[in-house]
Amino acid sequence: MVKPLAKALLILLLLAAAALATALYATPSVSDARARADARAQLHGGITPAPAPPRRFVTALVATEDQRFFSTLDPGIDPFAVFRVGVETLAGHHGDLGGSTITQQLAKMLYSPHRRDLAAKLREVALALKLSATYSRPEILAMYANVAYYGDRYYGLTAAACGYFGKRPADLSWAQAAMLAGAVNAPSFDDPRRHPDHARARQAHVFSRLVAVGALTPAEAAAARAEPLGLVPRGTGCTG
Secondary structure, X not given: OHHHHHHHHHHHHHHHHHHHHHHHHHOOOOOOHHHHHHHHHHHOOOOOOOOOOOHHHHHHHHHHXXXXXXXXXXXXXXXXXXXXXXXXXXXXXXXXXXXXXXXXXXXXXXXXXXXOOHHHHHHHHHHHHHHHHHOOHHHHHHHHHHHOEOOOOOEOHHHHHHHHHOOOHHHOOHHHHHHHHHHOOOOOOOOOOOOHHHHHXXXXXXXXXXXXXXXXXXXXXXXXXXXXXXXOOOOOOOOO
């Protein structure tokens, strides 16, 4: 029983490796990633070049979306998640393909935002590997934060921080930074204006991740969660 299973897994690994090699060959260079990010930001009235996101937002985002992001061994993808997705897809499960790192999410936003099939997933993985090899982690984070959608028609962290809270990103509280870091996962569902209960639940998850990775103590996270969110009326924006 063990040998047939091991053989099947080996075949799956070889097929996955071959598919990834093909995707790496077939996908384009990512030397235009900054230009694509700037074009996407400009399309939505954003800031270019992409500004560096502030520490609180970065810490919350990485803790929630991709805790190995800053590891020197991180290739820009989660190999185990990629393999799981491949196995599930080959088994006929065509639901949410999930498992995306921050770098994969950026690849999807810049190169294939509207596709969700297995071919698109392989392309996303290949492009993430190329992005990881070409750009520094701060550069990837800057592009990501500046093109991500945060709900309520806000694209880019500056627009979201100003639109929701009337603040520049650097002035966000932990409560606000955690809210926005959580929103990128399902921005329409976790919009704090239209779905405050969902947004608060997602914020709570972000704080649990911040505690889990040691960025905040349980007492600090509880105090931050208790802070008023400070939403401003839509259209107020930033002042000064």
